[in-house]
Amino acid sequence: MRAFNFAAGPAALPVEVLEQAREELTDWQGLGASVMEISHRGKPFLAMARAAESDLRELLAVPANYRVLFMQGGGAAQFSVVPLNLAAADATVDYVVTGHWSKRAIAEAQRLIAHVNTAADEESSRYTTVPRPAALRLSAGAAYLHYCPNETIGGVEFPYVPETGGVPLVADMSSTILSRPIEVARFGLIYAGAQKNIGPSGLVVVIAREDLLDRARKDIPAVWSYRAVAEEGSMFNTPPTFSWYLAGLVFKWLKAQGGLGAMGERNRMKAERLYAAIDGSSGFYRNPVSRECRSWMNVPFALPDPRLEAPFLAEARAAGLVNLEGHRSVGGLRASIYNAMPPEGVTALIAFMQDFARRNG
Numbered sequence: 001m002r003a004f005n006f007a008a009g010p011a012a013l014p015v016e017v018l019e020q021a022r023e024e025l026t027d028w029q030g031l032g033a034s035v036m037e038i039s040h041r042g043k044p045f046l047a048m049a050r051a052a053e054s055d056l057r058e059l060l061a062v063p064a065n066y067r068v069l070f071m072q073g074g075g076a077a078q079f080s081v082v083p084l085n086l087a088a089a090d091a092t093v094d095y096v097v098t099g100h101w102s103k104r105a106i107a108e109a110q111r112l113i114a115h116v117n118t119a120a121d122e123e124s125s126r127y128t129t130v131p132r133p134a135a136l137r138l139s140a141g142a143a144y145l146h147y148c149p150n151e152t153i154g155g156v157e158f159p160y161v162p163e164t165g166g167v168p169l170v171a172d173m174s175s176t177i178l179s180r181p182i183e184v185a186r187f188g189l190i191y192a193g194a195q196k197n198i199g200p201s202g203l204v205v206v207i208a209r210e211d212l213l214d215r216a217r218k219d220i221p222a223v224w225s226y227r228a229v230a231e232e233g234s235m236f237n238t239p240p241t242f243s244w245y246l247a248g249l250v251f252k253w254l255k256a257q258g259g260l261g262a263m264g265e266r267n268r269m270k271a272e273r274l275y276a277a278i279d280g281s282s283g284f285y286r287n288p289v290s291r292e293c294r295s296w297m298n299v300p301f302a303l304p305d306p307r308l309e310a311p312f313l314a315e316a317r318a319a320g321l322v323n324l325e326g327h328r329s330v331g332g333l334r335a336s337i338y339n340a341m342p343p344e345g346v347t348a349l350i351a352f353m354q355d356f357a358r359r360n361g
Contacts, residue, residue: 004345007323008336010195052248069206070234075174075193079108087143097121099151144168150176153327157295180264199247271296277350284357300334
């Protein structure tokens with residue numbers, strides 16, 4: 001019996017996808033072998049890869065002048081790969097800091113770029129807010145502006161897309177991509193680790209405007225060059241084939257659910273119900289994030305006494321509600337409610353939380 005899995009990443013995958021992968025695991029497309037065991041340059045795998053890219057383009061309405069890359073190293077590798085591809089060593093770049101992952105990204109940029117401008121840093125709110133649009137201190141002539149639309153650990157999400165005045169906007173969408181429709185054309189480059197809403201860990205999807213692919217430094221390792229990867233159809237080296245295959249199944253599952261419009265409405269309702277339960281608990285549960293920038297995907301919450309966390313987690317596991325621990329850097333509790341979390345899982349969590357509060361309040 002499967003539990004309701006609230007893990008932040010690697011996160012739950014749709015049951016239908018897992019069941020299809022199970023059925024095809026040892027004999028994919030009648031080949032008598034697993035998709036993990038065949039050549040990534042053979043016709044069957046190439047057809048699957050093309051279909052996965054086509055489905056992703058359809059879901060996100062990716063314009064024709066954008067390239068879609070399937071790369072390795074996860075989202076964290078892109079903290080280095082982005083500056084190496086988009087900015088000269090003596091360039092100026094802008095970063096917005098709203099939590100753990102954007103802090104990791106700017107730290108890596110500072111190793112590689114001479115002039116890294118902090119366009120905003122929400123440390124004074126303990127990263128429970130995002131900056132107002134007018135508060136962004138943008139540099140003239142910056143190579144790009146980088147931000148993290150949704151901070152997985154802090155549960156902070158931008159309610160707007162920053163305006164950059166023509167400077168390419170780079171977004172780490174690891175924990176929000178595919179959760180609702182987005183306008184890809186507003187971004188110069190989007191990257192997203194797969195292990196939240198796309199598929200298994202290890203894969204990262206990059207969506208880059210064509211004109212940005214030729215900015216890379218001459219000494220960048222070829223395996224990290226967006227242009228090199230694009231020209232080889234994301235097969236400059238052997239790709240993570242099983243992760244790519246599973247991502248393709250997830251894309252088809254999303255289309256079968258009605259696409260990102262339907263998924264966005266479902267995700268909005270899940271988040272609203274969970275936040276309403278927290279806010280309506282008479283203070284037993286508390287979410288620290290400012291209401292206007294609460295995440296749809298990651299909902300951290302605290303109990304009135306930290307000593308209650310251990311029994312809460314133990315009883316939740318017994319009730320089939322797993323992986324509700326907060327990140328090790330902040331503690332507390334957190335429910336990640338990505339696309340694969342059905343509304344019934346949120347209903348079960350709310351019922352458990354209300355019962356726990358009645359017994360321990």
